Amino acid sequence: MDVVEIDGLNLAFRRAGNGPAVVFVHGGAEDGRTWSPQLDALADEFTVIAWDEPGAGGSSDVPAGFGLSDYADSLAGLIRALDVSPCTLVGISWGVTVILELYRRHPEVVRSLVLADGYAGWRGSLGADEADARLAGLRDQPADSFDPTLPGLFAGPPPAQFMPLMEAISADVRRHSMLTALTAMAHADLNDVLDTIRVPTQLIWGALDARSPLSVAHEFRRRIPGADLAVIPGCGHVSNLEAPQAFNDVLRFFLRRT
Incomplete structure (x- = not known):
């Protein structure tokens, strides 16, 4: 792991491989380790x-x-500091919300987008009532624990090979930081950004995603000019871990095309 200072914050990142740059943006209550199957698979070419x-x-x-806006500015600062602009950004869940805000504020650092199982903010994609209910549920959660097998994350049992990884990530969750990020997602409505996107965009969704249902994916496809949607059968919200081979195949094909 490497670290770079951006606007007074130390930002940690993992980097591997050679070729066109692809920057991965994780979901809420996660960190960059959640992208391990993608980094391992794609470092041969990117x-x-x-x-x-x-x-x-x-x-x-x-x-x-x-x-x-601060998350988006920090990410743009990292991209510039690493001299990989413009790059492809790949986000999942809350990471999609961050990427959309980055595109609003810093479109020049974006070559193309891969948006997986995400939201234009909870308010934007799910409505105010659902956004408020989700945020209230998170605030009521015990302070000393975060369940990596939260109902709705996977279509079936969590993949056994990634349980140690998920448990390690969840053990490092900082409650205040998690609530800061997910409060931002609960309040965000970035639907207006979708219509402005003018770079190649690939959508990847689990067919059985209960957290961000396929109706959100279809709205993204309708509003983002030229966006393509790949649906992974039998897969839930964390599609990059539940079906890593299928996810990586779609991602590699898109990256080669763009």
Whole structure:
């Protein structure tokens, strides 16, 4: 793991491979380790970079008042500091929300997008009532634990080969940081950004995603000009871990095309 300082924050990241740059943006209550199957598979052909967002993994805690625009600015700062602009950005779940805000604020650093099982913010994709209910549920969760097998993350039992990884990641979750990120997602409505996207865009969704249902994917495809949607059968919300081979196949094909 390497670290770079951006606007006074230490941002940790993993980097491997050579070739066109691909930057991976993890979901909420996760860090860059969640992309291990993708980094391992694609480093043979691409420069793959997975960040730990502020407040996650090896990165600095989130400062007071940190919001969605700050996550986006930090990510853009990392991309520029690593001299990989413009690059492909790959995000999942909350990571999609961060990428959409980055595209609004820093479109020049983006070559293409891969958006998986995500949201234009919870408010934007699910409505205010569902966004508020999800946030309330997170706030009621015990302070000393985060369940990596939260119902709805997987279509079936969590994949056994990734349980040690998920447990290690969940053990490192910082409650304040998790709530900061997911509060930003609960309040965000980025539907207006979807119509402005003018770079090649690949959508990847689990067919049985209960957290971000396929109706969200179809709305993304309708609003993002030229977006293509790949649906992975029998797969839930964390499609990159539940079906890594299928996910990687779609991703590699898109990256070669673009």
